[in-house]
Amino acid sequence: STAEPAEINAHLEIQWLLLKLGNDMGLDVWVARNDRNRSFKGYAFSLIPHLKQKLPVQFDEATNRTIELIDVLWLKGNSIQAAFEIESTTSIYSGLLRMSDLITMQSNANIPLYIVAPIERRGKVISEVNRPTFASLSPPMSEMCRFISFEEIRKQVEATEHLFQFLKPEFLESFSESCEIEDA
Numbered sequence: 001s002t003a004e005p006a007e008i009n010a011h012l013e014i015q016w017l018l019l020k021l022g023n024d025m026g027l028d029v030w031v032a033r034n035d036r037n038r039s040f041k042g043y044a045f046s047l048i049p050h051l052k053q054k055l056p057v058q059f060d061e062a063t064n065r066t067i068e069l070i071d072v073l074w075l076k077g078n079s080i081q082a083a084f085e086i087e088s089t090t091s092i093y094s095g096l097l098r099m100s101d102l103i104t105m106q107s108n109a110n111i112p113l114y115i116v117a118p119i120e121r122r123g124k125v126i127s128e129v130n131r132p133t134f135a136s137l138s139p140p141m142s143e144m145c146r147f148i149s150f151e152e153i154r155k156q157v158e159a160t161e162h163l164f165q166f167l168k169p170e171f172l173e174s175f176s177e178s179c180e181i182e183d184a
Contacts, residue, residue: 009040011088014116014150015071016040017157018084022074023050024164027081030055030073056080059105066101074169080111081169087117088150092128100134100141112146112169114176119149122177129179146176 015035020043022029028050031038038045045051055064056078067073072084083102085095092115099113115125125147128134134141152175160167 007088010118010150011086012038012040014086014088014153016043016045017153018072018074018086018116019045019048019051021157021164021167022072022082022169023048025074025167025169026050026165027169028052028075030068030070030075032071033068035071063102063105066098066105070098070102071095082112082114082172084114084116087115087121087125092117092121092125093131096128096131096134096141096145099145100137103137103141103144111144112172113141113144114146114148114172115179116148116150116153119151122147122149126179126181130181142178142180145179146172147179148172148176152176 015031015038019029019031029048030052031045031048036046052075055068056075059067067080067083070083071086074081074083080102083099085099087095095115102111103113115129117125126142129142129145129147130140137144156175160171
């Protein structure tokens with residue numbers, strides 16, 4: 001990988017925070033198949049109590065191959081409550097492609113999608129989400145996908161840590177940002 005250690009560490013930190021938050025909210029969580037053996041500051045992802053070892057069975061094999069690489073999923077039973085791509089070390093486009101594949105293969109699902117990236121990448125995220133290939137989806141990706149900065153995740157986790165057990169996934173709406181480009 002060409003990513004700097006600080007970028008890799010930030011990715012792992014945000015991945016850990018999202019896994020812990022989902023777990024502490026009482027949800028099952030999924031971490032990308034290629035990240036299952038990772039840890040952050042001595043906390044092994046594989047030891048998270050609600051970490052699923054297998055994806056829900058309602059997905060076909062092609063869907064599973066795609067979504068098993070999404071950075072973090074929050075699950076309740078067999079339904080995906082939220083999907084997160086963390087974009088500090090990879091191109092934003094690759095994460096959006098995985099989410100686009102998920103939506104295309106599960107067209108009846110209404111899954112909240114989030115791109116989580118450093119605040120300085122906000123403009124790039126919004127630009128990528130609005131590319132023609134994603135704008136042609138129905139509904140367009142910009143209506144399904146929201147942006148959350150690393151800084152905001154850290155702030156919200158710290159501020160709500162004592163409330164995790166009472167939170168629902170919808171609380172992300174209060175601090176995530178739309179990726180829709182507003183007409184001037």
